[in-house]
Amino acid sequence: MGTSSLQISSLYTQYLRALVLVSLMFCSSKTSFGVGFSDGYVMQTMVDCDYSDSSMTDMMYSVRYVFNQEEFLHYDTKIQKYVGNTACGVKNAERLNKDKAQLAQLLADRDRYCNYNINLYKPGTIDYKEKPxxxxxxxxxxxxxxxxxxxxxxxxxxxxxxxxxxxxxxxxxxxxxxxxxxxxxxxxxxxxxxxxxxxxxxxxxxxxxxxxxxxxxxxxxxxxxxxxxSKRNKIIIGASGIVLGLVIAAAGLIYYKKKATGRILVPSD
The missing domain is CATH 2.60.40.10 (Immunoglobulins)
Structure with a gap:
């Protein structure tokens, strides 16, 4: 199964609205829930386009909600509704599934983003390779x-x-x-x-x-x-030092000869 994970800024408003809806409908009044949390609680929203390498007909667009490392709610375009993973998630899914406009928008997002990306990355369209x-x-x-x-x-x-x-x-x-x-x-x-x-x-x-x-x-x-x-490295370093010494000696000899050639000899009395 191939996976193309989407993190698209244009969807942020929609996901934020979904988070607010979930936060308003969260089951326990004793639990802090929202975009920001105290006491180390973390909310994650993961959006994926999953598809087979051999076909585009089984493409699935999913949105998963994870609170404090536990997935409690997800949306699946194969069944076109929210599904609760926990008792609290089931209660929220029942309410979110009544929002027909939002469900229609999720289907539109699948067609807009997933179909577009599968055309870019489906087998045969890209022959990307890197040599080891x-x-x-x-x-x-x-x-x-x-x-x-x-x-x-x-x-x-x-x-x-x-x-x-x-x-x-x-x-x-x-x-x-x-x-x-x-x-x-x-x-x-x-x-x-x-x-x-x-x-x-x-x-x-x-x-x-x-x-x-x-x-x-x-x-x-x-x-x-x-x-x-270690011995090979020492030999390489030693050989490099010898070569460098020869180069410096040759440069000094050339410089000396040029200086000697430019001298004017004056006969002594």
Missing amino acids: SVQIRSNKLSSSQHQTMLVCYVIGFYPHEIKVTWLRNGVKVTADVSYSELLPDGDWTYQIHSYLELTPQSGDSYTCRVEHSSLAEAIEEKWDPAMPE
Whole structure:
């Protein structure tokens, strides 16, 4: 089931009116209820367009009212009326369902917003994809039969379907492999982490292989246990320092030659 959640400022007045109606009809006179609350009570209104990926005929526009983390009332365009989730919600639903003008407006909102958005986002109209980035990090293990855990970070991909496998010397590894849950990044993209516990052996190489619909060919990120990551970083830093030193020395030599060329030699008496 695909979901398009709408938070549209033009609906605010209508929802606020509904909140006021509910607040006037709230069941208990001892309970504070309204747009603002004391004692930590919170009112939430959630508006959704829910639809199937294969059809637009089953589209549902719903408005849900949650008070203090409990949904007590909701509107469903499939049955075109309010439904109470609690005893208090049932009482409010009976009264709200008598407002025919408001019910008609909710149906109009479904046609105006949900139908418009499904035409934008229905399958086949958008081929949005993001390529994943892949990194491997190693961690030492103290309470395991293995010495090392490799973590393959696969980040920033869309859609969420992805295949992550480990290879040892080119052969797929299935033992001691685990995965995190698929984690949404909040910007349409996802990330997932794969873990491999191992005891490094001389001559072995390990590869995290990632297959995704955004890639023409799989990404293969390699890790070589023969050289620890800290040592690789030291070598890289050392090599960078040598290169920088050579550049500075060459620049100094060029400067000296230019100065020497510009001198005028005066014969001594």
